[in-house]
Amino acid sequence: MKLVDLNITSFIQEVDSKSPAPGGGSVSALMSSMGVALARMVGHLTVDKKKFMSLDSTIQFEFKDVISSLVIIKNALIDLVDRDTDAFNMIMMAYQMPKTNDEEIKLRHEKIQEGTVQAIMVPLKVATLSLSAMHQFEFILRYQNQQTLSDLGVAILALSSGALGACLNVMINLPSLTDTIAKKQYQIQAEEQIEEVQVIRDNLLKKVYDAMKTT
Numbered sequence: 001m002k003l004v005d006l007n008i009t010s011f012i013q014e015v016d017s018k019s020p021a022p023g024g025g026s027v028s029a030l031m032s033s034m035g036v037a038l039a040r041m042v043g044h045l046t047v048d049k050k051k052f053m054s055l056d057s058t059i060q061f062e063f064k065d066v067i068s069s070l071v072i073i074k075n076a077l078i079d080l081v082d083r084d085t086d087a088f089n090m091i092m093m094a095y096q097m098p099k100t101n102d103e104e105i106k107l108r109h110e111k112i113q114e115g116t117v118q119a120i121m122v123p124l125k126v127a128t129l130s131l132s133a134m135h136q137f138e139f140i141l142r143y144q145n146q147q148t149l150s151d152l153g154v155a156i157l158a159l160s161s162g163a164l165g166a167c168l169n170v171m172i173n174l175p176s177l178t179d180t181i182a183k184k185q186y187q188i189q190a191e192e193q194i195e196e197v198q199v200i201r202d203n204l205l206k207k208v209y210d211a212m213k214t215t
Contacts, residue, residue: 003085022085024165024168025087035133039159042152043070046145059143066140080129087121087122094111109178124170124189127167134159137155141208149212153212157205164198167197170190174186
């Protein structure tokens with residue numbers, strides 16, 4: 001059964017076990033998907049309000065388009081919850097492969113590297129998607145239902161935590177990668193994403209806090 005098909009309690013219990021997967025990578029993807037879902041909830045609770053409906057039609061259309069586009073990101077993040085654990089399992093299976101001769105050793109090494117690349121690419125995708133969603137939040141914040149400010153704040157925290165957690169999972173897998181050029185590229189990408197997430201998160205949260213003070 002897929003992780004995403006478990007009920008909430010079962011998923012939590014699965015994480016709270018001796019098994020190393022699902023772990024931080026899958027949880028990061030889940031946090032980000034919940035952040036996007038919350039942002040869409042904010043949108044749903046905005047578009048039928050009188051204040052919103054009095055806005056220029058162009059703004060209304062753009063707002064609805066942004067909220068609609070987030071469903072693609074949400075669904076992609078949901079898929080990555082399982083793909084992260086799948087990548088980890090690929091590595092574990094590769095380490096269990098026989099290594100009694102040169103051919104087996106070579107094949108085992110190749111499979112370990114394949115799994116490692118997946119264990120890096122999946123969280124990188126989580127971070128990239130999370131950032132893509134976060135870039136839409138300033139626009140949402142500008143026109144959203146003010147009663148949902150705290151919900152958008154939680155969405156920001158969930159997405160930023162998911163993205164930063166994903167980057168940590170990239171970093172932890174880099175030492176196992178033997179391709180030094182790829183390793184350096186992934187490291188730079190992860191470090192840039194960490195910095196970008198932190199800047200966007202802090203900027204958005206300040207605006208949420210400031211908006212809540214004036215409502």
